[in-house]
Amino acid sequence: MIHDQKRILVTGGAGFLGSHLCDRLIEEGHDLICLDNFFTGTKRNILHLTGIPNFELLRHDLVHPIFLEVDEIYNLACPASPIHYQYNPVKTVKTNVMGTINMLGVAKRVKAKILQASTSEVYGNPTVHPQDETYWGNVNTIGPRSCYDEGKRCAETLFFDYHRQNKVNIRVVRIFNTYGPRMHPNDGRVVSNFVVQALTNRDITVYGDGSQTRSFCYVDDMIEGLIRMMNGPDDFTGPVNLGNPAESTILDLAEMIIRLTGSRSRIIFKPLPQDDPLQRRPDITLAKKKLEWAPVMEIEQGLMKTVEYFRGVLEKK
Ligand code: NAD
Ligand code: UDP
Numbered sequence: 001m002i003h004d005q006k007r008i009l010v011t012g013g014a015g016f017l018g019s020h021l022c023d024r025l026i027e028e029g030h031d032l033i034c035l036d037n038f039f040t041g042t043k044r045n046i047l048h049l050t051g052i053p054n055f056e057l058l059r060h061d062l063v064h065p066i067f068l069e070v071d072e073i074y075n076l077a078c079p080a081s082p083i084h085y086q087y088n089p090v091k092t093v094k095t096n097v098m099g100t101i102n103m104l105g106v107a108k109r110v111k112a113k114i115l116q117a118s119t120s121e122v123y124g125n126p127t128v129h130p131q132d133e134t135y136w137g138n139v140n141t142i143g144p145r146s147c148y149d150e151g152k153r154c155a156e157t158l159f160f161d162y163h164r165q166n167k168v169n170i171r172v173v174r175i176f177n178t179y180g181p182r183m184h185p186n187d188g189r190v191v192s193n194f195v196v197q198a199l200t201n202r203d204i205t206v207y208g209d210g211s212q213t214r215s216f217c218y219v220d221d222m223i224e225g226l227i228r229m230m231n232g233p234d235d236f237t238g239p240v241n242l243g244n245p246a247e248s249t250i251l252d253l254a255e256m257i258i259r260l261t262g263s264r265s266r267i268i269f270k271p272l273p274q275d276d277p278l279q280r281r282p283d284i285t286l287a288k289k290k291l292e293w294a295p296v297m298e299i300e301q302g303l304m305k306t307v308e309y310f311r312g313v314l315e316k317k
Helices: 015-028 042-047 089-110 146-166 190-199 219-230 249-259 285-291 301-317
Strands: 007-011 031-036 055-059 074-075 113-119 170-175 204-207 213-215 240-242 245-249 267-270
Touching: 007 089, 007 113, 007 285, 015 031, 015 042, 015 204, 015 219, 031 042, 074 089, 089 113, 089 146, 113 219, 170 219, 190 204, 190 219, 190 245, 190 249, 190 301, 204 219, 204 249, 213 249, 219 240, 219 285, 240 285, 245 249, 249 267
Parallel strands: 007 031, 007 074, 031 055, 074 113, 113 170, 170 240, 204 267
Antiparallel strands: 213 245
């Protein structure tokens, strides 16, 4: 047992980011509870951890209250890709609002520190570029993305109200587009879509004219940021942006993936989904200053690791 071993709860621990976070926390010797309802997560993502004495898996839906004794909570449970969070939008809101209240209730009762995985989507279709944490956002309250965007905004509100009202020790990070191994192959997110399409030589589906931008962060960099924020100064609640400021158009991303995979895929253009943000790039000055954090993985290197992962997934099929 390590000297500063903590009991840590990761909600959404069987998902893409959650499973990588579980890996890191187990590596550090902590006692871990991974909670998931397996809506978008899978047991495969954490199979290698089962059987380890300090790893515990709980099938539970966060919408329902739960009583646990922990020192820290990373609240990641929530489907993150548009097709998944729009599949049952009411449930997405419930997870973000009721689920978050349930976790803040645990934190309040047992005096645990709690970190919220918020999102760049709180900025909506931003009119300020790049986005820093002082920007309040430009979000449609009634569109198809609203269940996620407004759900996450309300979760942030709840975090700060529990902090002010009940002195809960909170941390809020706004995660920008993150990619890497264990992304769901069919979740419709752009990196997984393009890589799978390229590896199978199918058409690469660029939505709109591909001039919209995103800034892609490799998963290991993101996990490092989450852990630094949880262990950062107690007076630093955030919100803090975590993401890679290297911005790329979606068309450039498609061309890069074709080149890296040596694919025969053609690029085709499909309609841009409603409310799809035109541009997105984090200003990470605050994370650099307060957490001494900045991403280190170059996009081509990170994409190659992702390509290798999906090659393995497709070979098994
Ligand atoms: P993911 O869909 O792979 O993981 C989410 C996990 O939460 C899944 O394992 C899912 O089964 C679980 N879950 C969903 N609803 C639940 C519920 N009601 N009860 C219990 N478990 C539930 O997504 P991800 O990319 O790993 O995202 C993790 C978190 O980070 C999410 O909160 C997401 O909003 C946030 N985030 C991710 C990104 C990104 O680019 N990946 C960007 C911004 C924010
Ligand atoms: N996108 C695309 N083709 C795809 C999937 C997504 O052109 O097959 C676009 C999408 O319209 C958006 C960007 O890629 O402009 C990022 O989409 P994703 O769903 O990954 O993330 P988000 O829109 O939530 O940032």
